[in-house]
Amino acid sequence: xxxxxxxxxxxxxxxxxxxxxxxxxxxxxxxxxxxxxxxxxxxxxxxxxxxxxxxxxxxxxxxxxxxxxxxxxxxxxxxxxxxxxxxxxxxxxxxxxxxxxxxxxxxxxxxxxxxxxxxxxxxxxxxxxxxxxxxxxxxxxxxxxxxxxxxxxxxxxxxxxxxxxxxxxxxxxxxxxxxxxxxxxxxxxxxxxxxxxxxxxxxxxxxxxxxxxxx
Amino acid sequence: xxxxxxxxxxxxxxxxxxxxxxxxxxxxxxxxxxxxxxxxxxxxxxxxxxxxxxxxxxxxxxxxxxxxxxxxxxxxxxxxxxxxxxxxxxxxxxxxxxxxxxxxxxxxxxxxxxxxxxxxxxxxxxxxxxxxxxxxxxxxxxxxxxxxxxxxxxxxxxxxxxxxxxxxxxxxxxxxxxxxxxxxxxxxxxxxxxxxxxxxxxxxxxxxxxxxxxxxxxxxxxxxxx
Numbered sequence: 034x035x036x037x038x039x040x041x042x043x044x045x046x047x048x049x050x051x052x053x054x055x056x057x058x059x060x061x062x063x064x065x066x067x068x069x070x071x072x073x074x075x076x077x078x079x080x081x082x083x084x085x086x087x088x089x090x091x092x093x094x095x096x097x098x099x100x101x102x103x104x105x106x107x108x109x110x111x112x113x114x115x116x117x118x119x120x121x122x123x124x125x126x127x128x129x130x131x132x133x134x135x136x137x138x139x140x141x142x143x144x145x146x147x148x149x150x151x152x153x154x155x156x157x158x159x160x161x162x163x164x165x166x167x168x169x170x171x172x173x174x175x176x177x178x179x180x181x182x183x184x185x186x187x188x189x190x191x192x193x194x195x196x197x198x199x200x201x202x203x204x205x206x207x208x209x210x211x212x213x214x215x216x217x218x219x220x221x222x223x224x225x226x227x228x229x230x231x232x233x234x235x236x237x238x239x240x241x242x243x244x245x246x247x248x
Numbered sequence: 249x250x251x252x253x254x255x256x257x258x259x260x261x262x263x264x265x266x267x268x269x270x271x272x273x274x275x276x277x278x279x280x281x282x283x284x285x286x287x288x289x290x291x292x293x294x295x296x297x298x299x300x301x302x303x304x305x306x307x308x309x310x311x312x313x314x315x316x317x318x319x320x321x322x323x324x325x326x327x328x329x330x331x332x333x334x335x336x337x338x339x340x341x342x343x344x345x346x347x348x349x350x351x352x353x354x355x356x357x358x359x360x361x362x363x364x365x366x367x368x369x370x371x372x373x374x375x376x377x378x379x380x381x382x383x384x385x386x387x388x389x390x391x392x393x394x395x396x397x398x399x400x401x402x403x404x405x406x407x408x409x410x411x412x413x414x415x416x417x418x419x420x421x422x423x424x425x426x427x428x429x430x431x432x433x434x435x436x437x438x439x440x441x442x443x444x445x446x447x448x449x450x451x452x453x454x455x456x457x458x459x460x461x462x463x464x465x466x467x468x469x470x471x472x473x474x
Binding site for chain 2: 054055056058059062063065066067069070073074076077080081084085088170172174177219
């Protein structure tokens with residue numbers, strides 16, 4: 034007789050615990066999952082960073098075979114404020130020869146591709162002429178938009194030797210919009226994104242005072 | 249022992265053909281259509297999907313007595329998402345060039361209903377060995393379809409096959425690339441999403457035709473599932 038309230042309490046407690054079980058399971062699963070993914074994140078990061086550096090170095094080597102990114106240049110890399118250009122992750126490496134800045138190596142991402150981000154790198158002389166541009170990463174339509182790759186066409190070389198003054202602002206567009214840069218058959222958005230991205234990068238360099246005024 | 253090999257045989261037949269997640273279930277169409285622009289990308293995604301399905305099936309089966317029925321779906325998702333994220337990190341580290349192209353679709357493996365479907369229908373109810381076999385075979389079923397689609401689109405679209413194989417298999421594979429037709433003008437549609445739909449449609453038609461010929465009384469695929 035006297036035991037029954039305790040029994041009832043115990044059953045109730047057990048019941049309560051039962052209803053908490055799913056919550057506990059979710060907590061445990063989430064914790065273990067997070068732990069595992071974090072572990073793999075930190076395990077794989079060094080390799081990922083190495084690959085990124087490598088592809089950057091390979092691009093630089095292609096554009097300026099005689100130059101390489103010294104560890105000093107890496108340390109000096111600056112995140113440049115992209116202002117209103119729409120570019121993101123603009124990173125600048127100043128390539129030095131002694132104290133003198135020999136060339137500017139810039140990496141940036143434009144979101145205006147046909148299928149999202151296009152990441153590109155370019156080398157600019159301190160006076161503002163482009164040495165070359167290469168696309169690092171893109172998801173443009175195969176066969177149409179991928180003409181920005183050097184493996185597909187030499188289109189991207191049309192930037193070589195260009196600067197903010199050459200061609201003048203009005204002509205920094207694709208031909209369809211009255212500019213001087215070719216578009217590809219069936220793909221206007223991709224080249225337009227790159228033309229704008231490259232032009233904006235030059236403008237950013239100028240605004241930041243990285244490009245020397247010509248005497 | 250005999251029974252076990254019979255069960256495996258049945259699983260293989262179901263995964264690779266009669267209940268193939270891509271051809272019969274029509275599941276996971278988003279990655280199937282988006283990534284199959286060439287053989288190498290398709291293979292990479294197929295392998296990633298298979299690994300995720302294989303490991304998740306094993307884990308879920310192993311933990312099934314610790315999973316309360318009421319919250320099983322969120323718990324499946326946690327396991328799946330963890331496996332997919334790990335696969336994503338590992339691919340980013342091992343095959344960065346391919347990860348660049350198909351990276352967007354790896355997290356989406358989580359939403360591939362073929363996977364959740366198998367876990368719910370099979371791994372949650374069966375023992376670990378059978379579940380892992382089922383996951384592996386279902387994954388392989390998905391992989392061969394996406395690879396076939398990728399190969400067809402690559403051949404039709406560019407006239408070549410196994411391009412960029414070095415991105416997956418390392419430097420030794422850089423001369424695997426075949427040019428099947430010289431001076432092929434390219435058939436752009438095959439590389440575009442529309443081509444993916446057209447070719448998948450033709451594959452389904454071919455499969456239906458084969459099934460109908462074998463068993464004249466059976467109805468088209470979507471109707472004959474029990």
